[in-house]
Amino acid sequence: MSMPISGPNQATNATTASAPKNKGGLEGIVAATTAISKVEGNTGRLIYRGYNIHDLARTTIFEEVVHLLWFGHLPSQQELTNLQQRFAAERTIPENVMVALRALPTSTEPMDALRTAVSAWGAVAIKGQPTVDQAIALTARFPLFLAAFNRLRHGQEPLESKPELGHAANYLYLLTGEVPSEEHVQGLNAYLVLLADHGMNASTFTARIVASTESDIASSIVAAIGALKGPLHGGAPSKVQDMLHEIGTPENADSWIRDAITTGKKLMGFGHRVYKTTDPRAEELREMARVADPQGFVFTRRVEELAISILEELKPGRRLYTNVEYYSAALMASVGLSGDLFTPTFAVSRVGGWTAHVLEQAGNNRLIRPEAEYTGSTDLAFKPLNER
Structure with missing residues (x-):
């Protein structure tokens, strides 16, 4: 039995001359149109x-x-x-x-x-x-x-x-x-x-x-x-768990977080490429974690509050908040899943x-074929193998 698909199916390339300049990682580049989901980063x-x-x-x-x-x-x-x-x-x-x-x-x-x-x-x-x-x-x-x-x-x-x-x-x-x-x-x-x-x-x-x-x-x-x-995408939830284990106690959290930030160590579960406020998925998962593991939640929440405060202090204006991975770890552990x-x-x-x-x-297909900005040489003089 075949089930039909309903709803608009529109996918296009964004390779026009007016496309914004690449900032790295295709940031700001519109690569397709979709009716499936919308992420509103500024409003969460x-x-x-x-x-x-x-x-x-x-x-x-x-x-x-x-x-x-x-x-x-x-x-x-x-x-x-x-x-x-x-x-x-x-x-x-x-x-x-x-x-x-x-x-x-x-x-x-x-x-x-x-x-x-x-x-x-x-x-x-x-x-x-x-x-x-x-x-x-x-x-x-x-x-x-x-x-x-x-x-x-x-x-x-x-x-x-x-x-x-x-x-x-x-x-x-x-x-x-x-x-x-x-x-x-x-x-x-x-x-x-x-x-x-x-x-x-x-x-x-x-x-x-x-x-x-x-x-x-x-x-x-x-x-x-x-x-x-x-x-950098989905492989971080278990690393959140590792980070929390490494912090160990609420008393150790402030110094651990400050040391991690000042030495360039990534805080797992914080910051998002799109969201400039708390990830709405993290908000839902936070409440589920509160119910699933009340005792562990006190520590997890304390680390979250400290991390957001210290990130704003040491990286002002970066707007680094909790992402979905932070409380995913707590919830999945609460239902009995191992970290891996x-x-x-x-x-x-x-x-x-x-x-x-x-x-x-x-x-509504069109081959996705973006361009790259070439930064290498263009006029090197070729030498045969026996002359190199």
Whole structure:
């Protein structure tokens, strides 16, 4: 069964002569048009197809949000039920993927295992141009791939999914073998909603570039996973946890933060390329962390308050505030995830947005082919090999 895509699909190049001068990292360059999400950096707002992220995080589940991203509207009860049934039907791991996962050393990073599994699955399951059916199949399988590898590396056999469980609950079950508490399911669901899309970030742009070549959806998503893995994009949540462990106590926080800033050490979980105020996703995650781990929250919040104050003191005018990664670490730890599963779980969420952008790109495609400002020599005199 094929599901149609609704909503505008417009993607264009920005290579006109009037385009702003490159500041590095394509800052200020408009590379596409999209109807999927909007990031308002100065006011700290994130919009998914017209809906404020605060409303979605508090009232929807992940399956509703990916329906919104793919089809352009929130689902009716029947549409949601249909999508959940589609997800449950796709919860299988082909034998070639299991062979690949079993062959990986137990020391393999889960993000690398996820990339490998998606590539192996795509090699046998994906043909032709991107479709929403393929997006559903990919998104449904991300938790399976991760949970299967996580159990294998700990000497356990992968589990069969429970069709009666939703996306977030089934992921936690596949990891632990226990049906999760409602509190943990709600926390993970909210996290998945909050991270599902975020404008033209590095991994989404990567996915759209690959899609613009008319490659397949699996190749686009494998490339996006590679981009998300980097610590300057999605690879930082576990490093927030490491930083908090290194700080150790509230009494040590002030001196540790000051020393880190003055010596050029990066404060993990602070600052964002777009937001010039608190990341709205961090606001939601902060409240969830407060409920999930009241005792640990006191320390985490104290470090946050000190860091923002000291950053303004030592780097005035830079407007460096808490980003989504800071409280992501606390929330994911509270639902029982190990640190090296934080970024792959980010991918479990973001694959919804990646696939929506791939579909949008394919729907009105033009090859993304920007120019580069050349800074090398142009008139060197050539010498044959025997004269060099």
